[in-house]
Amino acid sequence: MQVTETLNEGLKRGYTMKLSAKELDDKVMDKLKEAQPDVEMKGFRKGKVPLPLLKKQFGERVMGEAMQEAVDGAMSQHFEEKGERPAAEPAVKMVNEDWKPGDDVEVEMTYEALPDIPEVDLSKVKAEKLVVKAGDAEVDEALQNLASSAQDFKDRKKGTKAKDGDQVTIDFVGRVDGEAFEGGSAEDYPLTLGSNSFIPGFEEQLVGVKVDEEKVVKVSFPEEYQAPHLAGKDAEFTCTVKAVKEPVAAEIDDALAEKFGAESLDALKEQIAERLEAEYAGAARAVMKRGILDQLDGLVSFELPPSMVEAEANQIAHQLWHEENPDVEGHDHPEIEPTDEHKTLAERRVRLGLLLADLGQKAEVQVTDQEMTQAVMEQARQYPGQEREFFEFVQKNPQMRQQLRAPIFEDKVIDHIASEAKITEKEVSKDKLEKEVEKLED
Structure with a gap:
């Protein structure tokens, strides 16, 4: 198939791919020859149906398959030779829409290429990992809350x-x-x-x-x-x-501890301390992650696919509009135009998303089957009594699997970055951690 470049501006690409009528006919005949040994037709022994008759009987259907295979093959070869990856599914359409058998096939393909991601020296990334200990005051406060709930x-x-x-x-x-x-x-x-x-x-x-x-x-x-x-x-x-x-409020004693499955009040206090510190660690990780992403955003600069930025800006604007208008549940509302602020945030998200994907690929980060199963189980708990149906839905829905996989992959890439970066631990109070968490929503 003859491929000719028609557009090369920034990340935008355009090509025409031409398949001659003879090439297409040869492909059709090759597919018919391949199928001939298994074809049975009245008046002929199995495998002895003449090719001209097969072509007359099945040629039109086989021609469509041959045409699609030729285009798909040309696209795969093109991306392999160019070393490019499209930012989204390429747009492909017939140029000669009035095509008829015997004509050459001419197809136009356009797409936006993913940019080349510059190398990043992760050792230059610096971030703080806040550490909060569960002291007596925090444990006592949690105990008081438990006692109130067990009134x-x-x-x-x-x-x-x-x-x-x-x-x-x-x-x-x-x-x-x-x-x-x-x-x-x-x-x-x-x-x-x-x-x-x-x-x-x-x-x-x-x-x-x-x-x-x-x-x-x-x-x-x-x-x-x-x-x-x-x-x-x-x-x-x-x-x-x-x-x-x-x-x-219930008395804070061993009897209260037994209500919550602990052997004694001291054992309950230990459990509370462990749970609190796990919560603090999760919040501290979110703060550290934001610090790492802020650092990375300042270390890299590369051209972004316009369609990805536009789609992300529209999604941000749409989500924020619904948060401001919670009574509107559907999509029957005026068109929402992204602001410059939405576009700036979209550019950051797209840039960091592409960077994290590139870093993860180079570090050979993988999401295991066990991790995916765990993620599906956690989501399934939100649908009590319908867990099996949810599992089946996920198995049949590649988009849903990708939605579950993406945050796991991102977290593992952040772990990889943290292992290469300069992370310093800093012990702070619970109030200080809460203030830093509040900043994440800005």
Whole structure:
């Protein structure tokens, strides 16, 4: 196939590829000869169907396959000889749209080439790795939060009115049209007011009740209630209040530790310290990563594929618009034009993305099957009861696999860079780390 360059401006490339009618016909005949031994046709023994008859019967379909293979082969050879990689799928179209059998085939191919990435001396990269220790104050604060989440209730002084957040113990009987209904009665039921665990409007009417008081609660079952025979019906619940209790934080002791699966309070404190330091380490890594990326961004400069920058700027603008307009869930909104700020951020992302990909390739960074499986499992947890369907979806969706693979690859490249760079550890307070994390959103 004859290839002629038509465009070479910056990273933009254009070529015409011409396949003569004879070359195409030769390819068709080669494919027919290859298939001939397996062809059966009425009136002929297997493998003995004449080529002219095969061409008449299958030539048009085989010609399309031969044409596609010729174009694909020419493109592969072109990229191998040029040593180039396209930034996106090349645009390919027929030049002679009125083509008919017997004509030469002329195809136009255009694309943007990925730029040559300059070598980077990673030893020039400097970044800080912040270290935060989980001290007694941090562990005690976490313990207090655990105690609050594991709250108990204690009886209020007799005669005290129930408040929102209190727990009331009640006997109740529910009636619809004056008749008690199945599942509408209970004894010694502990109900936390404000928990929204009962029918809408039920708990609010119990605020202010006292021990030994009888209260008739009037509510309407929702139209979409799970029991069809009650859906939309008005109901009355006769409630007898047997206890009013106020919430109190659980005692910080071995009993609290056992509630959270620890053998003792000291063991729980150790677990909390380990968890806190793991959280601090994750936050510190994010800060270090930003420092590394900022350094790299200042060390390299190369031409960027315009289409990649444009696509990234549009995505940034679209995402930020939806964050500012959370009520609009779909895409039925005015066209969103990227600003200069969006374009500048897009250029940084594209530049660093291409650089990290190049560094990872040169360092032979690989994402293992085990790492991919772990990533899929973590995502699948977001769809309880549908894990299997999610796994099957990922297996059939290359784009989804790439979305899961990309952050793993990037993190491993950052690890590689950190191993070559000059990283200094600096012990700081929790507050200092939090301030540095807040800066990441700027």
